[in-house]
Amino acid sequence: MKSIITHVQLIQKYLDFFKTKNHKVIQNASLIPQNDPTVLFTTAGMHPLVPYLLGQKHPLGKRLCSVQKCIRTGDIDKVGDESHHTFFEMLGNWNLGDYWKKEAIEYSLEFLTKILKIPKEKINITCFAGDKDSPKDTESAKIWQSLGIKKDKIKFLGKADNWWGPAGKTGPCGPDTEMFVNGFEIWNNVFMQYNKTINNRYEELKQKNVDTGMGVERTLSILNNINDDYLTDAFLPIITQIEKLSKNKYGKNKDETRAMRIIADHIKASVFILSEKIQPSNTEQGYVLRRLIRRAVRYGRLIEIEDFTSKLVEPILSIYQDDYSELKQNKNFIVTGLNKEENQFKQTLNKGLNKFKQFANDKKISGKEAFLLYQSFGFPLEMIVEECKKYKINFSENDFHEEEKRHQELSRTFSGGRFKSGLADQSEQTTKLHTATHLLNEALTRILGKGIKQRGSNITQERLRFDFSFDRKLTEKEIKQIEQLVNEKIKENLSVVRKEMLLDNALTSGAQGEFGHKYPNIVSVYTIEDPTEKRGWFSKEICTGPHVKQTGEIGEFKIIKEESSAAGIRRIKAIIG
Secondary structure, three states: OOOOOOHHHHHHHHHHHHHHOOOEEOOOOOOOOOOOOOOOOOOOOOHHHHHHHOOOOOOOOOEEEEEEEEEOOOOHHHEOEOOOOOEEEEEEEEEEOOOOHHHHHHHHHHHHHHHOOOOHHHEEEEEEOOOOOOOOOHHHHHHHHHOOOOHHHEEEEOHHHHEEOOOOOOEEEEEEEEEEEOOEEEEEEEEEEEEEOOOOOEEEEEEEEEEEEEEHHHHHHHHOOOOOHHHOOOOHHHHHHHHHHHOOOOOOOHHHHHHHHHHHHHHHHHHHHHOOOOOOOOOHHHHHHHHHHHHHHHHHHHOOOOOOHHHHHHHHHHHHOOOOHHHHHOHHHHHHHHHHHHHHHHHHHHHHHHHHHHHHOOOEEOHHHHHHHHHHHOOOHHHHHHHHHHHOOEEOHHHHHHHHHHHHHHHHHHHHOOOOOOOOOOOHHHHHHHHHHHHHHHHHHHHHOOOOOEEEEEEOOOOEEEEEEOOOOOOHHHHHHHHHHHHHHHHOOOEEEEEEEEHHHHHHOOOEOOOOOOOOOEEEEEEEEOOOOOOOEEEEEEOOOOOOOEHHHOOOEEEEEEEEEEOOEEEEEEEEO
């Protein structure tokens, strides 16, 4: 199958269109979010823009657009149909306090009908129906009608369908209007006009923002008139390789086709996570990566392929390496990571088969025993069913699902209280911790040497976490020296100053940035001034904030843990009081 339009062409059309509407293109950000401790991955294009949605001035102005790589794991169990994905690309355009509903809707319809050539009569619309917090969005509906969308093509739905946010417990949020073609959502315009307070009140925002999103993969299916994202050029090279390895024909058998989709999706997502130098582990991003690789391997067994995960790297790179240089740069790391995890999981599966045979002696497997095989030994439900048929063992899928439901409820209870802050969290405590991170970064360089590079950070209201390149465990003396230097600079009550400048000028001036992070041409630089220093400052970093005005606001700094995060990467956790 040859695409009428490719993913590269779609992205280019989108960005070119919004350039004509005076939008500036911003670079895609890391899959590891910098300003949101409540999620493990960047889930939308708006993640890197949080400070600006909250009112901070963006260096490139009020009109922005991008294509952002994203990972969402909430629907991981739905992957296997035609349209659910773990990794996807999101097209987005933003207005930061400039135009409003009329222009946003006009741009959407113009792009869909004039650039993508979708007939207007094929487009259906939903708008917010209104509730006690916000009125019915008749304004958007009237705009759609004025542009030629018939009244019977517009439906009003409640908060569950046509409201976005806030991302955390508080912050920007508002009604949205969605566009559908052939029953599939193609685009979503969010009108951020409210701020949800801690008291559950919805107050009008001084700066009203428009946040839009269009999924590349689903849009490609619609434009190419196929109802299967896996037949677009965003997936087809991977599917073709799986066909060769398995000697199965995609689309011929329902179960085999589902397995091939899961493998293609999960290994693609794994390749992108590995490209961020994340390794499979039992915590956070590493746990998600491990789960994706192992789930792909399980479904590989169903279509009788083994030792295959790294053989899918080349087709994935053929699709994306021109857009994401980190894939090519970290190819060896990606291949090694896939091979190592696949081999390790094969051993675990063999142990699981032995465990299964122990259960099989009673000619019955309970829901609890089946879930143990699923959770601890990586058996998919399909594999449990197959093995039970093979050994003529009684097994109730309902009992399994009951046990699975109980486990999910426990997981939700645990994760629900994991982090209290979120995208909209600019609380006093997180603001102090953001600035403390800058002091820590500079202190590490001065105590351990200039080879130190930041490799990621994560901040909640309770603590900061900072990853940096270093090849050994820190000594107690070094930890005390780092703490002491940070606390000295806090006591000196140094001024923290923000300036916007060209990226090249920022780097030339000595400003530090996160290793491997992509920055726009104009950046915000935070300088912790120090008149006792020859250069006039203690720390200078490219950052989006938030930060205190004076370091004396931070309070006492204390390192509570120092540990390994990955090969050659150390992690510090610290608190302030």
